[in-house]
Amino acid sequence: MKKSKNSKIAEKKRIELLELLKNRGLEIYDDLEKSKFPKFSIPSRSVSNIVYDKKLRQYILGNSTAIRSAGNMSQLRAFTQLVWLAFFANQLLSEQKTSTLRDIYYSSQAFEVDFEDQPESDNIIVDLEAVLARAREDFQIFPEERSSIFGDLTIEYTVPGYEGKRSNLSDHPDGYLIGPSLNTAEFVDTSAELVIAIEKGGLFTRFVEEKVDKKFKAIIVDTAGQAPRSTRYILRRLHIELGLPVVILTDGDVYGEHIAMVIKSGSANAAHLRELTVPDAKWIGVWATDIEKYKLPTIPMTESDIKRIYELQKDPRYQHGNWKKQLEVFLKIKRKAELEAFSKYGLTNITDKYLPQKLELAKSL
């Protein structure tokens, strides 16, 4: 049994963030006392300022910043919204409550800070992430989207009312939702030696039924398509805190390949954030080359599939190795295969034959 190396990690993070928020608050307070217009410097999130960092192996924001000042009439409203959000996040963190993106939109209305619509409040949340260089999940704001996790991992909750309570993530056959309480829980111990992230809920259930967790000593994570941030955050914690290797299994198409890439090295949308990536994660399939090799039934690519390939070919991360090769093969065969395609050879073909072979292969990647 592995024990978590960094216990109480979530609590430490919380205290740190509270301190950060307080300091921001003090700056503004002091400015106002001196009758000075307070301002924030926000890293610019325009396309020209998003660059790929080879060392970090993810997209990051460049050096260009924008000043948001209360002295500028057209920025005053957005500035106030940002300060309100900091104030609200501070409250959530102190009281250990969680909130959703939609909640934020409605909560604002109690404070005379009017957001015109949810996209506007979502945008301010991203601004705060950029100012603090912290993900919104860190200040207790979660999206609606949820994915699931299953496997032998004992956790200890830190959310109010459940402090100290423990659960094992293999207790419930449908898996556990990856939500705020799981995100803030401490990892106590696990017998797992591997994390398998899988794109589809149906296959996740199959893997649980086929006891993949036991057979391969794995924790199974359903990413439900493009992995939400909380899922990517959990994957990273499993990798860093427990030292587990992460492998990714997706549909055999260009979108699947990119799902794997985002888990590995982040997305341009979240370039202002660190600590959401698993740079050592490995994409084990379904590759374009597997389609031929395993004689999988295929469907033709659509025009948007092909357009997406051309787009990704411009991305610096697809310039070499297997990533580059698979894109080229997809473009050549112009066909794609879903994970369910293995069912042609029996429902357990994927877990009995394909997975073991691919896991073996992964060791050499």
Next chain:
Amino acid sequence: MIEETFHQISPSEFFYRNRDLAGFSNPTRSLYTAVRELVENSLDACDQKGILPDVHLSIKALDSEQPDPKQYVLTVSDNGPGIDPKYVPLAFGTVLYGSKFGLKQSRGMFGLGATMAILYGQITTNKPVTVKSNVDGKTQEEFVLLLDIQKNKPIIQKHTKKDHLKRGLSISIVLEGDYSKAGSKIREYVYQTHLITPYASIKFDGPRKAEDDHQSYLKIIRKMPPPPTIIKPHPYGIDVETLRRMIADTHYQIPTVDNKMIAKVRKELGLQKKNLDVKGILDRAQRRWKNLSRPVRIVIALISFLQMEFDSLSKIRIDDIDVDNKKLTFWDFGESITRTIEMNPSSFYYKQLANTVQGETLTSFLAKRFQRVGLTTAIKFAEFAKLKPEKRIGSLTNEDLVKLTDSLQKFDQFLSPDPGCLAPLGEEPLGRGIMKKFNPEFAAVIQRGASAYSGFPFIIEMGIAYGGNIHSSGIEIYRFANRIPLLYDEGSDVVIKVVNEMDWPRYKVKGDVPLAIFSHICSTRIPYKTVGKENVADRLEIERELRLALQFLARKLSIHMSKRGKVEMAKKRANLYSKYIPLLARFSTKLAGKKKEPDCRQMIKVSEGIEEV
């Protein structure tokens, strides 16, 4: 072979068969058109006599319980000059009897509309029209009339007289209408009519009890705009056909020598019962030359060349007088043969004949028959057109005519058409009307100089208003033509086209602003697209004038808008800072974990004055 038969139909019958052309297509439209025609007749009558109009319009249902469409009694009374009782039956009992055939601006044309309304009423309800006329302020004569449609004649059912002190005319017809559908248009019509006729009082009583069915619009001003006069055409925009008719109208082309003409000649020579030979006739004519009328002088000239006395003269027909070749051609009935004779150009009679056939000189024709053309201008023009000033108009060839017409339009030294025949409202009354009705924060009006299309003069008056009672759902456009509001078919109207084609953002008009535009086209003939007279066709000249007027007004508006923008910006800034700075203070205090909020009253005050960072 099928034998075709032809019938002549009376004008009444013609309109009866084509009533939808004149706006009487269905009960809704008909009720509206009838209201329009009667009200406009009243206003025209008052305008012509310089009387400030008081018009009362009343619509009552005969049986209010019935559903629409049903029979309504429509009554319009005015304080105008009234109509001489002896003309009443003809004026209201026949179609095409009217006094509006001159070239001057009036609301209706030919006075057709009122009779059409009466005709429509009679067709749909079989009830007569009641006309009460009082011309002297002493006696009112009342007629109850029906139209005999086939014969185009009035049938007087009743005629009474009584003492009555108020001058004016009252017409009451019963017609089938649909007020539930036409009501809103009628109310809008009355409202807008008052807007463009601010010197009139208009009282409206509709069939419903609702407040908007009982409205009194009082005079906003008490001064009449100057009345229009009848005028000659302007040279700009005249076409070949009009020119040809004008020429034909001025001179005797080939004289007709029929029995009637011969009788006239005999009478003027005092030879009713006496025959003379050719020499005798000519001698007698010479003695009486000064007293002879122009046509008679022509016949005498003909006698001199033909050498025929009256008897022979009555047996021929003059076919051609070729002045250039000095030849006279005639048809001899007796021998059934065409003969040509030479004319002696040195003869006294030759000049007489030639002048008549060729008409007056070009310059004299232009100066006499057109407005804004004097002899000096006419001579300059002839030079410009490369035509001889003394050229006789009768000798103009078809090519000459075309050249003349083209040049008339191109010559830039004619003065603008005389707007004397037009009756624009005037900038001040229009502006007063707009201010009174809309109480806007900004308004401007303009009256453009007179211009012409196809020889018809027109004047554009336009107003623009911003704010006040104007709604901010797109630009409100009020269209008027000859002081009539135009309410239907606005989609295809030239005014709408011009307004829509404006580059509004350039004039600082963005989004839905409370903006209203008033356009008034005055002309001796409005180029309506349809007989229903609701939309104006896009003549180039009119479109251009409208655009210039609108651009002028929009420039004024844009100055107002920038001033307003600055004031609004300052206000907005003040509002913004007094709202958000206290919020900032509150949130940062909590965030910093402090107890006392920073005092930022000073900041709010300062920020109101500062410029954009």
